[in-house]
Amino acid sequence: MSLPTTIVSNITRPYVKFSPSVWGNRFIQYADYELTDITENMKNQIQIQKEEVRKIFQSSSNSISQKLNIIDSLQRLGISYHFEREIDEILEKIQDTFTTNIVTIEEGGLHFCALAFRLLRQKGHHISSDIFKNFKNNMGSFDEKVVKDVQGMWSLYEAAHLKIHGEDILDEALVFTHAHLNSKINTNQLSPFLDAQIRQCLRKPLHKGIPRLETRSYISSYEEDPSHSKVLLNFAKLDFNMLQKMHQKELANITKWWKESDFPTKVPYARDRVVEAYFWSLAMSFEQKSITSRKIGGKLIACISLLDDTYDNYGTVEELELFTQAIERWDFSLIQSLPDCMKVVFNTIVGLWAEIEVSLLENNEKSNFVLEYIKKAFYRLAQAYLVESKWGKDNFIPTYDDYKLNGIVSSTIPLSTISFIGLGEFSSKELLEWIFRDPKIINAVSAIGRLADDVSSHKFEQQREHVASAVECCMKQYNMSPEDAYKLINKDIEIGWMDINKECLELDFIPKSVLECMVNVARVTEFTYEDYKDKYTNGELLKDHIIALLIDPIRIEQHE
Numbered sequence: 001m002s003l004p005t006t007i008v009s010n011i012t013r014p015y016v017k018f019s020p021s022v023w024g025n026r027f028i029q030y031a032d033y034e035l036t037d038i039t040e041n042m043k044n045q046i047q048i049q050k051e052e053v054r055k056i057f058q059s060s061s062n063s064i065s066q067k068l069n070i071i072d073s074l075q076r077l078g079i080s081y082h083f084e085r086e087i088d089e090i091l092e093k094i095q096d097t098f099t100t101n102i103v104t105i106e107e108g109g110l111h112f113c114a115l116a117f118r119l120l121r122q123k124g125h126h127i128s129s130d131i132f133k134n135f136k137n138n139m140g141s142f143d144e145k146v147v148k149d150v151q152g153m154w155s156l157y158e159a160a161h162l163k164i165h166g167e168d169i170l171d172e173a174l175v176f177t178h179a180h181l182n183s184k185i186n187t188n189q190l191s192p193f194l195d196a197q198i199r200q201c202l203r204k205p206l207h208k209g210i211p212r213l214e215t216r217s218y219i220s221s222y223e224e225d226p227s228h229s230k231v232l233l234n235f236a237k238l239d240f241n242m243l244q245k246m247h248q249k250e251l252a253n254i255t256k257w258w259k260e261s262d263f264p265t266k267v268p269y270a271r272d273r274v275v276e277a278y279f280w281s282l283a284m285s286f287e288q289k290s291i292t293s294r295k296i297g298g299k300l301i302a303c304i305s306l307l308d309d310t311y312d313n314y315g316t317v318e319e320l321e322l323f324t325q326a327i328e329r330w331d332f333s334l335i336q337s338l339p340d341c342m343k344v345v346f347n348t349i350v351g352l353w354a355e356i357e358v359s360l361l362e363n364n365e366k367s368n369f370v371l372e373y374i375k376k377a378f379y380r381l382a383q384a385y386l387v388e389s390k391w392g393k394d395n396f397i398p399t400y401d402d403y404k405l406n407g408i409v410s411s412t413i414p415l416s417t418i419s420f421i422g423l424g425e426f427s428s429k430e431l432l433e434w435i436f437r438d439p440k441i442i443n444a445v446s447a448i449g450r451l452a453d454d455v456s457s458h459k460f461e462q463q464r465e466h467v468a469s470a471v472e473c474c475m476k477q478y479n480m481s482p483e484d485a486y487k488l489i490n491k492d493i494e495i496g497w498m499d500i501n502k503e504c505l506e507l508d509f510i511p512k513s514v515l516e517c518m519v520n521v522a523r524v525t526e527f528t529y530e531d532y533k534d535k536y537t538n539g540e541l542l543k544d545h546i547i548a549l550l551i552d553p554i555r556i557e558q559h560e
């Protein structure tokens with residue numbers, strides 16, 4: 001029987017050659033050192049300092065307002081995850097007493113009101129935004145007295161980003177605070193700490209920031225605040241550095257896998273972005289408890305990247321039809337006739353799936369359902385990629401709505417979320433079934449992913465034969481300029497955020513950390529593709545953030 005031979009394809013493949021990795025094997029060095037000795041000492045230190053923080057936090061002398069400020073500091077310093085139960089208790093109590101009549105325009109009233117509103121909404125309490133009517137004058141606009149209260153305006157600006165549909169008062173608050181805060185910076189009217197915070201929030205509101213990046217930046221500026229708590233600061237630095245060592249080790253193992261697989265040689269048409277892929281999984285959850293999700297997640301996203309470039313930048317439609325069938329049936333024999341590089345991608349996906357199987361067995365989890373959902377999600381993604389390849393080949397520009405429908409899946413977010421949560425502490429058949437049915441929050445996060453990606457990468461992608469992006473679909477359907485298409489798409493992204501905010505208030509049967517992971521996917525997407533740049537494909541643009549999170553520890557003065 002003659003063995004199936006690889007058809008020597010005389011197809012010209014004008015594929016794009018992506019820039020090489022910024023990092024190479026830079027992170028492999030972290031694979032060797034043992035976490036135990038280094039963090040043993042750190043862990044003891046952390047336990048001691050954690051109890052110090054708890055004492056401050058639970059001191060009975062704290063007023064409600066002081067308690068809220070401490071909770072805000074713990075969250076911004078990235079250490080609130082150590083005190084979730086205590087924080088929930090305090091917020092439950094405040095929620096009961098927090099009614100519209102206890103807040104006034106008195107000094108500090110707006111800050112207290114906006115901070116309580118944001119902290120309670122973040123925890124899923126549906127606090128009405130009507131409370132902010134207390135800060136309006138009888139003409140119905142925000143009272144000029146508020147303008148003097150910079151901290152209050154800052155808190156109102158941050159709170160307004162939790163808006164849901166129909167909250168006009170929060171739209172007004174955004175416009176009002178943005179304008180007045182903008183006019184305050186660069187005027188020496190603010191302390192260096194407050195000036196830095198206002199600049200930061202105008203660049204990136206806290207609600208839309210990636211938690212680890214927000215924490216890294218806040219720890220540095222919190223130190224500048226003369227009234228900062230040394231105990232909180234020191235604990236935050238220690239905790240950040242301890243977690244960083246864990247993250248470095250995770251990335252080292254993923255980098256070793258990537259290096260041994262030699263993808264840059266075997267899959268030359270694909271991006272070499274394993275560090276950037278890990279950054280995404282770190283953004284989804286930095287906590288120790290999510291270590292399995294991150295380790296697999298980093299590899300999974302790197303695999304998705306190889307798959308995307310195989311459909312976008314290499315395979316012919318005929319080859320991709322076969323490839324998609326092979327994924328549907330999980331059957332390598334179907335692709336014997338395909339180029340070796342495509343076989344490597346297929347085997348990598350199957351190999352990762354087998355690694356997930358082993359990882360689940362090691363945790364003696366009876367969770368074959370996770371494997372089945374990941375397989376199905378991979379096939380859904382490949383199908384969506386195939387649809388785009390066919391549209392690209394035929395130069396077909398679908399309607400914006402048809403494009404978005406397929407784009408929800410091709411955003412890769414349903415698959416990456418299913419896998420991350422499927423390997424997490426709340427994994428269950430019911431939860432994965434719910435996610436697999438594309439609930440509204442998944443649709444919203446995926447729409448943001450698809451649209452934000454397109455607004456920043458379409459110019460580069462349209463240089464080759466690539467499916468029309470959301471921008472081209474908009475331009476054609478509504479006969480508009482690229483600029484107007486960006487406006488319409490950015491409006492859709494804002495609608496996506498209001499959907500997310502609303503769902504987080506409704507989905508009280510979903511664990512908070514699962515919702516937080518989904519919100520983090522929207523955050524890392526917006527961050528990756530903001531300002532019309534693509535920080536994933538252009539690794540240079542992510543370099544400083546990778547250094548801050550995964551290379552430079554935070555300096556801790558010995559006397560501290």
Ligand SMILES: CC(C)=CCC/C(C)=C/COP(=O)(O)OP(=O)(O)O
Pocket residue numbers: 277280301302304305308312410411412413416453454457536
């Ligand atoms: C969840 C993440 C970060 C996945 C990493 C791989 C990927 C598909 C990134 C988007 O690249 P792209 O802009 O080429 O995607 P598309 O071809 O869909 O526009």
Ligand SMILES: [Mg+2]
Pocket residue numbers: 308309312
């Ligand atoms: Mg692509």
Ligand SMILES: [Mg+2]
Pocket residue numbers: 308309311312385388
């Ligand atoms: Mg693609």
Ligand SMILES: [Mg+2]
Pocket residue numbers: 453454457458461
């Ligand atoms: Mg793109």
